[in-house]
Amino acid sequence: MLKKIMCGSICLLLVLLLCSCGGKKIREIEKTPDNAFAPDDNWELTFSEDFNGDSLDRNTWHYAYSEEGVRRGGWWVDDAVLVENGNLVIRTEYRENGKFGAGWYTGGIESSPREAENGQPACAGFSQTGGYFEARCKVPATYGNWAAFWLMPVGDFKDDVFGTGEDGAEIDIFESPFMYWKEHQNVISHAVHVDGYGEELASIGSDYIEVENLYDEFHTFGLKWDETGYTFYVDGYETWHTKDALDTVCNVPAYLLLSCEVAGIVEDEKPLPGQERNADGELTVNWAGTPEDNDKTKAYDFLVDYVKVYREKA
Numbered sequence: 508m509l510k511k512i513m514c515g516s517i518c519l520l521l522v523l524l525l526c527s528c529g530g531k532k533i534r535e536i537e538k539t540p541d542n543a544f545a546p547d548d549n550w551e552l553t554f555s556e557d558f559n560g561d562s563l564d565r566n567t568w569h570y571a572y573s574e575e576g577v578r579r580g581g582w583w584v585d586d587a588v589l590v591e592n593g594n595l596v597i598r599t600e601y602r603e604n605g606k607f608g609a610g611w612y613t614g615g616i617e618s619s620p621r622e623a624e625n626g627q628p629a630c631a632g633f634s635q636t637g638g639y640f641e642a643r644c645k646v647p648a649t650y651g652n653w654a655a656f657w658l659m660p661v662g663d664f665k666d667d668v669f670g671t672g673e674d675g676a677e678i679d680i681f682e683s684p685f686m687y688w689k690e691h692q693n694v695i696s697h698a699v700h701v702d703g704y705g706e707e708l709a710s711i712g713s714d715y716i717e718v719e720n721l722y723d724e725f726h727t728f729g730l731k732w733d734e735t736g737y738t739f740y741v742d743g744y745e746t747w748h749t750k751d752a753l754d755t756v757c758n759v760p761a762y763l764l765l766s767c768e769v770a771g772i773v774e775d776e777k778p779l780p781g782q783e784r785n786a787d788g789e790l791t792v793n794w795a796g797t798p799e800d801n802d803k804t805k806a807y808d809f810l811v812d813y814v815k816v817y818r819e820k821a
């Protein structure tokens with residue numbers, strides 16, 4: 508995900524190379540009582556969004572990142588985001604006559620506080636430092652496209668204190684770009700990125716977590732964030748624990764994001780779906796595959812049943 512137009516694909520390409528070298532493993536979820544977590548009476552609910560009703564609560568959410576436009580290999584538009592049947596729906600589809608021309612359209616929402624701008628209403632948003640964050644989602648079965656539940660530091664985030672993630676981290680609670688990875692497409696990954704998106708970027712990612720019926724059923728994706736670091740969960744079972752790559756823990760409030768992204772790059776302000784440039788500058792297939800392998804007559808929906816956030820009682 509990253510606001511990582513470039514370095515994201517490079518990082519994840521690196522991750523995949525590591526995988527092929529045996530650096531990362533595909534792991535099943537260890538479903539034992541010792542490995543389970545659910546917030547109990549020691550936790551208080553601080554945020555609850557069930558996506559009931561028929562429109563987005565604009566005092567909590569706004570469209571990522573406030574303005575429609577090109578995003579990697581596609582376009583982010585407001586009308587790709589729906590609320591229906593108790594779910595948030597982020598729809599990825601090919602639009603022959605789309606607002607910005609023929610291409611792949613999708614979108615996202617975020618809970619960062621915003622003043623009224625660009626014709627959009629003010630948004631009080633939601634953010635929190637630490638706690639337990641959980642979303643219940645059904646992930647779209649698409650090539651060259653990924654759904655994600657992630658957190659970003661609130662405010663005018665510069666991440667200009669290098670060598671530490673205390674000033675802010677991108678925490679990717681889950682990402683699902685592996686549909687193209689045909690023999691092991693039922694996997695997701697977790698990641699933490701700090702120190703901006705330039706040369707100082709320090710990233711750490713989990714193994715590939717195998718989720719049974721990933722694309723066919725709803726699953727919960729959770730994060731417990733405290734002074735010991737970040738603990739990730741799928742369906743209530745711990746899948747990874749880490750601090751960030753600099754062995755620090757974010758100490759500023761973070762807001763929520765739910766999004767889909769079409770793999771690709773932007774050149775001359777236009778998306779090149781499913782493509783990237785290799786070290787020699789040649790166009791190659793993107794690390795996440797290409798949306799051109801999808802059925803252009805179909806819509807691919809990322810469904811989110813709820814988002815809940817808790818804080819541990821003092």
Ligand SMILES: [Ca+2]
Nearest residue numbers: 668671672702
């Ligand atoms: Ca930093």
Ligand SMILES: [Ca+2]
Nearest residue numbers: 557593812813
């Ligand atoms: Ca719901």
